[in-house]
Amino acid sequence: MNDYITVIGGGLAGCEAAYQIAKKGIKVKLYEMKPIKFSPAHSNGNLAEIVCSNSFKSNLHTNACGLLKEELRILESLLIKCADKTCVPAGQALAVDREEFSKLITKEIKENKNIEVINEEVGIKSKNTIEEMSKEGIVIIATGPLTSQSLAEQIIKITGQDRLYFYDAAAPIVTKESIDMNIAFWGDRYKQERQKEESIEEWKNRIKNEEEQNYINLPMNKEEYEKFCEELVNAEIVTLHEFEKREIFEGCMPIEIMAKRGIDTLRFGPLKPVGFTDPRTGKHPYALVQLRQDDTNATIFNLVGFQTNLKFGEQKRVFSMIPGLQNAEFVKYGVMHRNTYINSTELLDETYNLKTNNNIYFAGQITGVEGYVESISSRFSSGIKCNKRF
Ligand SMILES: Cc1cc2nc3c(=O)[nH]c(=O)nc-3n(C[C@H](O)[C@H](O)[C@H](O)COP(=O)(O)OP(=O)(O)OC[C@H]3O[C@@H](n4cnc5c(N)ncnc54)[C@H](O)[C@@H]3O)c2cc1C
Known part of the structure; x- marks a missing residue:
């Protein structure tokens, strides 16, 4: 059994998951395919790139997303801390300078001694398939709505279901x-x-x-x-x-x-x-x-x-x-x-653990949550449960 947790995808959910696990003193291998391969929407080599609007929505506590952000602040979310540090004026909303935001997160993750960042696309080599990785230890899949094709095909294999699509702009x-x-x-x-x-x-x-x-x-x-x-x-x-x-x-x-x-x-x-x-x-x-x-x-x-x-x-x-x-x-x-997501309500338990494989978790938008803040927050269940298993 590995003495580390594998996180696949260095986006919003993957970075938050890696950071929260590392904070507990557990080693993390974080796989990110950029800059070797880019999705159609990603364009820079940094981690936690935000691809469209620079807004994390309202900061008001009378609003669901505002409340969620405040809870994430209390739980010491790395990404919300970085968003607060790199914010730009946007009235009652929390909007960020996208370049500064992902640069800051990349720095925090790369300087963390418990996290090793590996720039590799998971799913293209026989050794780095999810099945192989999960035989050796816990794997969190956080590859987002634009999960690469090879990995998406493996997800179909392990979930036993077709991917589902809807479209976004x-x-x-x-x-x-x-x-x-x-x-x-x-x-x-x-x-x-x-x-x-x-x-x-x-x-x-x-x-x-x-x-x-x-x-x-x-x-x-x-x-x-x-x-x-x-x-x-x-x-x-x-x-x-x-x-x-x-x-x-x-x-x-x-x-x-x-x-x-x-x-x-x-x-x-x-x-x-x-x-x-x-x-x-x-x-x-x-x-x-x-x-x-x-x-x-x-x-x-x-x-x-x-x-x-x-x-x-x-x-x-x-x-x-x-x-x-x-x-x-x-x-x-x-x-x-394209947005790719799995049928979470059927496939996952309440901690985002795959019901059919105790070692596989999902986090972020691939689970069907929508939006930056929701993706960041979704890592908590899987992160906390993974921590407890060490
Ligand atoms: C074009 C577009 C516009 C959007 N607009 C908004 C918006 O305006 N507001 C909003 O709140 N949300 C928006 N979203 C949704 C937002 O991107 C997500 O909510 C959020 O980024 C999801 O976080 P995540 O960590 O799940 O995935 P991502 O942030 O996408 O991170 C996934 C990471 O996994 C990597 N990856 C993929 N496949 C592999 C692989 N096989 N091996 C290794 N690494 C891999 C990718 O390179 C990426 O870095 C948009 C999404 C897209 C695609």
Whole structure:
């Protein structure tokens, strides 16, 4: 029997699991296939890379995700500690500078004397299959929604079931300097709502004076909004394979699909103008697009809620119709991607242990949890149970 625990996948869940196990004085071998091989969404060599939005959602304790984060802080989560250290302004949400965040975690993990990082894709050599590894000791599989094909095939073997897919989407990012700030204005929806008693003049002065640089807001009038929606629903999307036309996760619906549900869907959804006043007109906008800061230096911003499947050229054409983005420089376009997950409720016990193999655990989004914070938190059950077995 090994005197270490094997963790496969150096993403959010894998790093948290490795760290929590190592904290108890137990050795960990952490396998990460980057930088030798990259999934379609990962692009840098660091551990715990966050691939889309830089937001870990709300910090408020009245919100489920805010409460979960607070519990993780109390439990001394490495990843939430690093997120707090590398946060960027985002109102009541916890958003991070993604580069700084994964750099910091990589440093913490690599400097931990109980953790050995092995850059290798698990599943491609006969010796490093999950079956072989689990004969020798405990293995935690935390390879995420984009688990490599070879490993996914092994998971089918050990679970005895087909993989299940659903599809998800990521939003585009633009440079700050390309946004027309004569049209755009700074502000946080909730801050504005709290201060809505003040007059327009007072508000304009405050916006001018205050460093309220959380979100950049792009107001739209009725005509601009309707023209935008018309182009959006008729824009060309990438060709989908038959298997890609299956379910799409409702919470991450591509914007063009949402727009097809009805002319008002977007302005009651991601383009809702609630709580804002357009400083140019002093009136409430008909619709409003929000851009969220994406790096510490506030040089790039993501389009909130704009996950999309449009062809890149079409993204440039249609999103540039949004007032303020007419000259936008896109540093990243939105993409669709596959999500792989197992049927956890049937396959795992309450500690994420595979019912048919006492030595195999799963953690992170591959178990069916959705989102950064949820993936981080999912490691606790498996990590704690593994610790207890040593
Ligand atoms: C395109 C995209 C957009 C997303 N957008 C959001 C969002 O906006 N907000 C949000 O909260 N969540 C989002 N998610 C989900 C988010 O990525 C996950 O919740 C989170 O990253 C899952 O953490 P994880 O540790 O389970 O997997 P990951 O963070 O993906 O980590 C898995 C790691 O395993 C490695 N790996 C894979 N196969 C192997 C192998 N065979 N051998 C060794 N290593 C391997 C990968 O390289 C990766 O580093 C998005 C996911 C994708 C793919």
